[in-house]
Amino acid sequence: MTVRVGILGATGAVGQRFIQLLDGHPTFEIGALTASKASAGKTYKEAxxxxxxxxxxxxxxxxxxxxxxxxxxxxDIDLLFSSLPSGVAAEVEPQFLEEGFVISSNSSNDRMAEDVPLTIPEINGDHLGLIEVQRDNRGWDGALIKNPNCSTITMVPTLAALDEFGLDRVHVTTLQAVSGAGYSGVTSMEIIDNAIPHIGGEEPKMETESRKLLGSFDGAELSMHGAEVNASCNRIPTLDGHLESVFVDLADDVTPEDARNAMENYPGIDLPSAPEQLIHVFGEDQPDRPQPRLDRDRENGMQISAGGITETPQGLKYNCLAHNTVRGAAGASVLNGELLVEEGWI
Structure with a gap:
């Protein structure tokens, strides 16, 4: 089966990553590229x-x-991938949806809308059922699915693995790569020999998106997970790979070995872009891992890494890492697109 796809915002940093990841894809074939009026009419290599x-x-x-x-x-385009700036996407995506297009979007608009699936296929694929609610609510034949923010997607798979122990409270401090801000998002004079202890809008995204992803869908509406999530987000001078330090309070008494086993054995999903093992866990003999330069490209950049798992009085602390423009952006949207195909929405 060949699914013809288009990319909205194809010339930007995430759009380029889409093109890289879709090259040679077993199912998806690029049939359309869009960009701003300044780029329209040019060949892609010119634009x-x-x-x-x-x-x-x-x-x-x-x-x-x-x-x-x-x-x-x-x-004849069956699926659109969107990497538009959120302000543009909020205006443009509904126009495509009203025309019946299905969109797997990396843009941040509508992630927290009650009728829009915010999805990590290995975690909450059943949330795709919100598409029917969305169509009823909005009166369109299209479908909109979102992937979470790049910092959120780094942490949530590890939280999902630990949720069996009673996830009560999460505190996370992020060390985020400059590519997360786009090519011109952080100037060299700002970030070299420096760290920036603020990323506008990032903390609320982590705090709300995590609870939606871990929530439950009963076929009609979505209930948010009850855990409290607090985030502190920081920009550091690494190119790719978000590293995060996570503290979790758990209802049960859990050893680091219990946590390692839960993460290592958390089930993956059989989709073309999915890693064979969702979470790679470094043992206690490697407390200095994961590291962005060494571990961001594991499983073609689609695997989450975790390590440094130790006990605290309330639960556990550990570090986790993901490639922010692959697993945290274009790769996440591609995987969501594969899920849409697998589940018969396309």
Whole structure:
């Protein structure tokens, strides 16, 4: 089965990562690329200032970029991936949805909408049932699914693994790579020899998205998880890979060995882009791992790493890591697209 896909916002940093990840994909075939009016009408290689480490795929380089408008996207496109800035996406995505397109979106708008699935396939694939609620509420034939913020997706798989022990409270401090801000998001003069202890809007995203992802769907509505989540988000001068220090308060008494076993054995999912093992856990003999440079590319950048698991009076503390533009952005949307196909929504 071949599914023809388009990318909204294809020339940006995440759009380029989409193109890299979709090159040679067993199911998805790129059939449309959109960008701003300034790029429309140019071939992709002319429009995009390519910054990914691998070359532009030859079959993509000559595609003519269209406007980000439903009229510029062919009718035979089965699925759209969106990497638009959230302000643009909030205006444009509904136009595509009203025309019947299905969108797997990395953009942050509508992530917390009650009828929009916010999904990590290994964690809460059943939340796709919200699509029916969404269609009833909004009167469109399309479907919108979101992946979470790059910092949220780093932590939540580990929390999902520990939830069996009674997850009560989470405190997390992030050390986030500069690529999370986009190519021009943080200047070199700001970040070199420095750390920035604030990322606008990041902390509320982690605190709310985590509870939605871990919540339960009863077929009609979604209930948020009851855990309290507090986040402190910081930018550091690494290129890729978000490292996070997590403290969890648990209802049960849990040893580090219990936690390692729960994370290592947390089930994955059989989708083309999914890692064979969702969480790689470093043992107590490697307390200095994971590290961004050494561990962000595990399983093609789609695996979560965890380590440094130790006991606290209330529960546990540990570190976790994910590649923020792969697992935390384009790769997450691609995986959600694969889930949509697998579950028959496309």
């Amino acid at each position: 995009a200032k390519w910054r990914v480490s691998t070359p532009i795929p030859e079959d993509v380089a000559e595609i003519v970029v269209g406007r980000t408008d439903p009229a510029d996207v062919p009718d």
